[in-house]
Amino acid sequence: MALLAARTALAASGPSRLVTLDWTATEIALSLGMSPVGCAEIAGYRTWVDVATEGLSDAADVGRRQQPSLEAIRKLRPDLILTSRYRHASIAHALGEIAPVHLIDDQKSDGDMLTSVYQSARQSGAALSRSDDVERLLASFDGEIENLRLRHAGQVAGRKLVVAQPLPGVPRLRVFAPNAAISGLLRKIGFADGISMSAQPFGFTTIDLEGLASVENDSTLFILGDPVPAELLNASLWPMLPVVAQGNVLLTGTPSWPFGSTASLQHLARQIVARLV
Template identity: 25%
Template sequence: MAQQESVETTRVIHHSMGETKITGTPQRIVTLFQGATDTAVALGVIPVGVVESWVNKPVYPYLRDALKNTDIVGLETQPNLERLVALKPDLIIASKFRHETLYQQLSAIAPVIFLEEIFDFKQTLELMGLALNQEQTADDLLADWNRRTEHFRQVLSSRDNMDWPIEVSLLNFRADHLRLLSRNSFSGLILSELGFEHSSFADTNGWIYKKLISKEALPTVNADTFFVFLRSENPAVDENYDNWRNHPLWKTLKASRSGQIYKVDEIVWSLSGGIIGANMILDDLFRIYDVQPLTE
């Protein structure tokens, strides 16, 4: 859990690689994973440097306006340290999962905050709120999220015509295989918080996704509802999706029989990783399930 040990002058931020002292409000931050970039923008802090997006490069479309003057500092898996040095950052936000081996090198450039989990957007929001001296903004964003999720749960669980909770599978189609995402993925964590259940195979703490090659594995994804995301930049993905859903086993699955299959944006549901992306997933779910938004 993040802690703040002083209010105005120097804050000691406890994170997954130790502790970092930050004085004042950082002005030149660099974010080294997608969820941190999303979170910085949500907090009203525009990074001077970010890593390249996984798809729709160099930056996801929903962040392009905010990041139009931001430099790209390499890949999330391999940030360019020379570019980092040139930007003269006063804070770097990194991921233990991606950047643990770079700890000493990054720390020599600027103070660094390491996040334990790249998909835990609430932890990212809390820790970055502390580090960036934006605690109140982070608290407000989280409070708004909690109000919206509670409203969604109450509406769906009270519907007489709905068998709640709904069992779901998150299906990410690639050009040559299918990935079943678990409850530990970004959208998996969000759906769990909302009260959805995961198909038994995906209800695990052991992995983020399973790569399925053979269509004979289709029974493992069986669930009431499918949320399907396709990598639209590649036409081969659409062809692969058609091949899977035209297989006889696909037609036996509960979601296929009931028609409860929803295509959603892969960037938002799988790659965004922050509070903005989380709210966009919630927007999709409000629309899919015809939940009226909260009124002020």
């Protein structure tokens, strides 16, 4: 009876020793005021996501997101492991021998990726016994996006955008398709898609400079980061691209993480709007 009571109390209050193995899981937990005892790639999270990083001050790094250290996780004696189904379904059984595992559906291979943001937040809230807090978080997120739409309606309505992420070492860009979370969020604010593209697996595709020639003349190309990578600037075709020749290339600055949950997406949307108004 004592053991059953202890488990019931844990279920009601949420885990006290949480380990997160994916940055989306880490972001959601931190956004809910929960500090993991361990998470994967802490330095990378601080660099790229940078959401509530003070909550990681006492966290132990448990290795790479794709290949976390089971030994490091076991040493932390977690009572819950929160991570991505896409990334860690293949090792869920091994993780489950350490602690209960909850896999969130944060990276659908097709469909509306913005819907996945809401779904993964609610799944995490249920696993962490924070469902009410998640609903408040999502309501705040929706309210902020609506405020951006209302505040800047005259400046952004119908303006065409293409959001792209540079790839290191090559003159190519990861261009976000209409089904990407950031694309859906920008349409909510009032922007329009600036390139004709079908829905893509995981919300993006990689294109070269010739592909950028298809960006519509009245579109703005937003590159995630700062400055424009040398691989693009030094390419002979770069200055001849219509979007470049017309001065319609802007930089979001850093960090700019388009694959996260509500906080990182809200931050990115604010960055984009701020550079246009």
